[in-house]
Amino acid sequence: MANIKCVGILTSGGDAPGMNAAIRAVTRTAIYNEMEVKGIYRGYKGLLDGEIIPFKTNNVSNIIQQGGTILKTARSTEFRDPEGRRIAYETIQKEKIDALVVIGGDGSLTGARIFAQEYNIPIVGLPGTIDNDLFGTDTTIGYDTALNTIMEAVDKIRDTATSHERLFFIEIMGRDAGFLALNGALAVGAEAAIIPEIWTEVDQLEELIEHGFRKSKNSSIVLVAESEITGGAMGMAERVKKKYPQYDVRVTILGHLQRGGSPTATDRILASRMGAAAIDALMEDQRNVMIGIQNDTIVYVPFSKAIKNDKPINRDLLNTLRILSI
Numbered sequence: 001m002a003n004i005k006c007v008g009i010l011t012s013g014g015d016a017p018g019m020n021a022a023i024r025a026v027t028r029t030a031i032y033n034e035m036e037v038k039g040i041y042r043g044y045k046g047l048l049d050g051e052i053i054p055f056k057t058n059n060v061s062n063i064i065q066q067g068g069t070i071l072k073t074a075r076s077t078e079f080r081d082p083e084g085r086r087i088a089y090e091t092i093q094k095e096k097i098d099a100l101v102v103i104g105g106d107g108s109l110t111g112a113r114i115f116a117q118e119y120n121i122p123i124v125g126l127p128g129t130i131d132n133d134l135f136g137t138d139t140t141i142g143y144d145t146a147l148n149t150i151m152e153a154v155d156k157i158r159d160t161a162t163s164h165e166r167l168f169f170i171e172i173m174g175r176d177a178g179f180l181a182l183n184g185a186l187a188v189g190a191e192a193a194i195i196p197e198i199w200t201e202v203d204q205l206e207e208l209i210e211h212g213f214r215k216s217k218n219s220s221i222v223l224v225a226e227s228e229i230t231g232g233a234m235g236m237a238e239r240v241k242k243k244y245p246q247y248d249v250r251v252t253i254l255g256h257l258q259r260g261g262s263p264t265a266t267d268r269i270l271a272s273r274m275g276a277a278a279i280d281a282l283m284e285d286q287r288n289v290m291i292g293i294q295n296d297t298i299v300y301v302p303f304s305k306a307i308k309n310d311k312p313i314n315r316d317l318l319n320t321l322r323i324l325s326i
């Protein structure tokens, strides 16, 4: 069993609902196993600035239901430089931190991987991102809550879209990943989803119009994943307005409201299981792995796989969406 006396924990990158539940689980599982815990503030930046405090069980009381992250978060540019990582390592030595738990998305785990390799420090990652774009895990902390937030918001837009008989393009977050847009579209009964994963294969908008959407309907909702490739909801709306001036088109960009709010039960349970698993993994001498979940079972996914591989989208879902939107 690994001899880890003190674990440092940080959240990095875009916040995600359930990060607090994960912080709580890591902290309490570590203390239960007689380890010290140190909370590192503002992601990797906290390692550079030394913004670190000891965490006891009551530091994580009453946070399981809160969105955001009590540890704050940031995207640190300094940590991308070797010199920044050298300073971070000095802090780790000074604080007597033996291992790190990093909660974040793709960019944060990429940073963890490089740091772990350079300084031979055990790091376990937790997939904390609403985007659900990490390979090797069926889902990520925050994804379910964001999906439910999208569903509630789009249901409201549907009311006004129907009343005015309008076509709405609604932009959904996902940083070039279509999981939220596609599953969101299924959940709200949207007419279509435009996602970057299949953009190169077909002109999804043309296809949509060719299939005659809106003919038999008095409103249409299209969820568009944010993406530089597709030009997002604005880009789609402009194209449709030019070609079909008879359509009454509107655009809504849901934006950062998708990242906030109290986590769903699914996210709280996922974060609690993953947080506890992070400490188990460290005690089992695992390092440089992300905790994932596959078929309701916790798995360890090497950073190299989680980050490098593109997580495939389930194309059957697109077909189902098409069929159900006739």
Ligand code: F6P
Pocket: 014, 105, 129, 130, 131, 173, 174, 175, 226, 259
């Ligand atoms: O990765 C999470 C995410 O919300 C993406 O969906 C989005 O592209 C990005 O973060 C937005 O980042 P920022 O907080 O810097 O605006």
